[in-house]
Amino acid sequence: MMESVRETQKKYCSRAMTAAILIGFGLILAGQTPMGKGVILGTLFSVINFILIGETLPLKLGKSKEKTFFLSLGSVMVRNLLMAVPLILALKFDQFNLFATIGGLFLVQLMILADHLLSRISQTQKSQI
Amino acid sequence: MAIEGADLVKAAAYLGAGISMGLGAIGPGVGEGMAAAKACEAIGRNPQEAGLLTRTMLVGQAVSESTGIYSLVIALLLLFVV
Amino acid sequence: MPYDLQTWIKVAAFAGGGLAMGFGAIGAAIGEGYTAAQANSALARNPGSVGTIFKSMLVGQAIAESASIFALVIAMILLFSNFTATSYVTVAGLLGAGLSIGFGAIGSGVGSGFPAGAACIGMGRQPAMSGRLTTNMLIGSAVCQTPSIFALVTSFILIFSDFSKVPVNPAWAALLGAGFASGLGAIGSGIGGGVVAEASCEGIARHPASVRQVTNIMLLGQAITQTPAILGLLVSFILIFKKFTATDAIAPGMALLSAGLCMGIGAIGPGLGEGIASSGGVRWIARNPAFTGTLTRTMLVGMAVAESTAIYSMVIALVLVFVV
Numbered sequence: 001m002m003e004s005v006r007e008t009q010k011k012y013c014s015r016a017m018t019a020a021i022l023i024g025f026g027l028i029l030a031g032q033t034p035m036g037k038g039v040i041l042g043t044l045f046s047v048i049n050f051i052l053i054g055e056t057l058p059l060k061l062g063k064s065k066e067k068t069f070f071l072s073l074g075s076v077m078v079r080n081l082l083m084a085v086p087l088i089l090a091l092k093f094d095q096f097n098l099f100a101t102i103g104g105l106f107l108v109q110l111m112i113l114a115d116h117l118l119s120r121i122s123q124t125q126k127s128q129i
Numbered sequence: 130m131a132i133e134g135a136d137l138v139k140a141a142a143y144l145g146a147g148i149s150m151g152l153g154a155i156g157p158g159v160g161e162g163m164a165a166a167k168a169c170e171a172i173g174r175n176p177q178e179a180g181l182l183t184r185t186m187l188v189g190q191a192v193s194e195s196t197g198i199y200s201l202v203i204a205l206l207l208l209f210v211v
Numbered sequence: 212m213p214y215d216l217q218t219w220i221k222v223a224a225f226a227g228g229g230l231a232m233g234f235g236a237i238g239a240a241i242g243e244g245y246t247a248a249q250a251n252s253a254l255a256r257n258p259g260s261v262g263t264i265f266k267s268m269l270v271g272q273a274i275a276e277s278a279s280i281f282a283l284v285i286a287m288i289l290l291f292s293n294f295t296a297t298s299y300v301t302v303a304g305l306l307g308a309g310l311s312i313g314f315g316a317i318g319s320g321v322g323s324g325f326p327a328g329a330a331c332i333g334m335g336r337q338p339a340m341s342g343r344l345t346t347n348m349l350i351g352s353a354v355c356q357t358p359s360i361f362a363l364v365t366s367f368i369l370i371f372s373d374f375s376k377v378p379v380n381p382a383w384a385a386l387l388g389a390g391f392a393s394g395l396g397a398i399g400s401g402i403g404g405g406v407v408a409e410a411s412c413e414g415i416a417r418h419p420a421s422v423r424q425v426t427n428i429m430l431l432g433q434a435i436t437q438t439p440a441i442l443g444l445l446v447s448f449i450l451i452f453k454k455f456t457a458t459d460a461i462a463p464g465m466a467l468l469s470a471g472l473c474m475g476i477g478a479i480g481p482g483l484g485e486g487i488a489s490s491g492g493v494r495w496i497a498r499n500p501a502f503t504g505t506l507t508r509t510m511l512v513g514m515a516v517a518e519s520t521a522i523y524s525m526v527i528a529l530v531l532v533f534v535v
Contacts, residue, residue, distance in 0.1 A: 133460075144468070147470060154524045158517055165487075166492075168509055187516070197523060
């Protein structure tokens with residue numbers, strides 16, 4: 001049952017990482033080194049967060065409602081602490097641009113949305129033909 | 130900064146007006162939404178009566194709107210009369 | 212013991228950061244807990260669909276969590292930046308930024324749990340529709356995040372604006388009010404948008420043939436459900452950018468704080484109510500797609516009436532800012 005989860009994770013994580021590295025190198029070549037580094041740093045933690053979401057999913061099944069709420073709260077807290085790391089790094093060091101890091105943190109989400117929106121548009125075009 | 134009685138009364142009246150209108154808007158907002166949801170359900174079951182059902186929905190919503198208008202009146206009273 | 216300006220700024224930044232992180236995490240946890248509970252009951256019905264349900268829970272949760280990551284971003288900026296300020300207005304600004312994103316993340320977090328839960332139930336019923344259901348759920352919960360984006364914008368403006376030239380007395384109340392207006396105003400729209408998306412996921416699972424109409428009307432309903440949050444954003448922009456004259460009295464400040472509270476609290480009910488109204492419309496369009504036009508008209512009329520109380524709140528808020 002975890003194969004479909006792994007497959008989805010692999011698909012979106014590799015797409016997000018590729019996009020981040022392309023954008024990052026583009027920015028570094030354009031002379032915006034802190035921005036490029038920030039994007040790559042943010043995306044790295046975004047990917048780790050996405051993998052952790054998948055790993056914590058089976059824990060929540062087969063439990064009572066209160067237990068599920070507290071487990072979700074715990075997992076959100078742990079992942080928030082993890083994602084605080086790149087933000088603190090970006091705030092404390094000038095090597096990383098803060099806003100580029102924030103953008104990087106949402107790259108996996110952007111990849112998921114883009115994938116589904118594109119497939120929806122292509123579906124509606126097919127049904128019209 | 131000297132605090133005078135009249136100033137304090139005005140400040141309390143302004144705060145009261147805001148809270149009155151704010152809290153007063155919650156009930157009618159939710160209630161009118163429920164009325165509209167039920168009207169959609171009824172039209173979905175019985176589309177021939179759509180006109181009658183929409184009219185009934187509007188009457189029901191107008192009645193539940195009244196408490197929102199009471200809050201508005203109280204807020205305006207607090208702002209301009211007190 | 213007298214406290215100096217820097218101490219107060221630290222206190223405000225820590226309080227705002229704590230509020231933002233705590234509320235943001237609680238909203239996301241409520242949404243995720245609801246999704247997991249629905250997934251449990253779907254798996255009890257149809258244990259074979261566990262792969263598809265896990266897959267859609269994974270992507271759904273990644274999108275649903277955006278609001279709590281927004282709150283985390285603001286919390287980290289508040290906790291770990293060095294603010295050098297020359298005026299007490301900054302204290303109110305930092306606190307207002309925390310309030311805005313803290314309250315604003317609750318609605319989106321809770322709301323985006325609803326479509327994810329309904330999609331899980333739907334996949335238990337109709338495993339063949341899982342692709343369309345996942346797409347619909349993702350669009351629905353992405354639109355649910357917009358109120359928290361409005362709150363994020365307000366927080367960024369409150370943190371990064373320069374308030375050193377602004378008169379302290381009425382401005383502190385205006386900035387706190389701005390935080391309340393866009394933060395509280397986002398709660399109703401976030402939850403309401405989730406209710407609409409839940410109805411559409413349920414409807415697609417029941418009647419797969421109606422998927423096109425249902426997704427379109429869901430987007431229309433969600434867009435109108437965002438209007439109370441937009442009114443809240445508007446009032447908070449007015450409160451942030453209006454020029455005030457310095458005063459010694461309390462009343463002008465209280466009027467501005469009250470304007471923010473009035474718009475913020477007043478937007479909760481209409482946001483929720485419009486979501487409920489639109490969910491009724493979407494649910495019955497899915498069952499009876501032949502009457503999409505009639506149902507959409509009634510739904511829009513109902514939503515317009517539910518909007519009226521939000522407009523009363525905005526009128527009172529504008530009177531409080533500009534007239535008294």
